[in-house]
Amino acid sequence: MAGEAGTTTRYAAIRDAALRLFARDGYAATTMADIGAAVGIRGPSLYKHVVSKQDLLAQIMLDTMAALRESHQAAVRGNTDPAVRLRRAVEAHVRYHARHRLEAFVGNREIRSLDEPHREAVLASRADYEQRFRTLVRNGVRAGRFDVTSVRLASYAILDLGMGVAAWYREDGELSEDEIVWHYGDLALRIVGATSTDG
Missing domain, CATH: 1.10.357.10 (Tetracycline Repressor, domain 2)
Known part of the structure; x- marks a missing residue:
């Protein structure tokens, strides 16, 4: 249960970071690395939370x-x-x-x-x-x-x-x-x- 809550919270943080970056820089100019950096997650680890x-x-x-x-x-x-x-x-x-x-x-x-x-x-x-x-x-x-x-x-x-x-x-x-x-x-x-x- 605690693990699921943590995963949900992390996904929400990633989603919010992506939203801010898409609004500021545009979807095309935003990379997964940018999103990961915004939430303190590096490269491949980000794909554990998002497709x-x-x-x-x-x-x-x-x-x-x-x-x-x-x-x-x-x-x-x-x-x-x-x-x-x-x-x-x-x-x-x-x-x-x-x-x-x-x-x-x-x-x-x-x-x-x-x-x-x-x-x-x-x-x-x-x-x-x-x-x-x-x-x-x-x-x-x-x-x-x-x-x-x-x-x-x-x-x-x-x-x-x-x-x-x-x-x-x-x-x-x-x-x-x-x-x-x-x-x-x-x-x-x-x-x-x-x-x-x-x-």
Whole structure:
């Protein structure tokens, strides 16, 4: 048990180091030796914990999408009002991107660096997440609560709102995370033609 915990902790440290290096230097310019040096592991010993640099990149992206789907599911659970569900989903989406800026940056920039079958798996996970927002908007339209000319474009616009936060948000900025999350919830409801709700 202790050995397993140590291995898990070491992998987490390697993953975090890879994430920082991918964000700072780019995937192509980062070597396994760079990652090993960042966590104090030399050469071949690193491969006891990870399969490859490609596997690290794919796992970072898949973990990110899994976390986003989980937070989305938790956000919409327990409420049937379309506006409340959309607001809560957007708030979770924005909050994640404010707190995980490196994951968002690497996920957007390095999708081109993924090889198959990793690329297909990540794209499928992204498509699933996008579909969840599209479903929220579509259900709101069907219920007569939202008014949009294109469900697809509205959902893309809402997703882009949250992803953009990762590019500029700073903890010491003018607005707090909670304020930004609340304002973006309002913006999303305006995009779909709904009135604000206190959900």
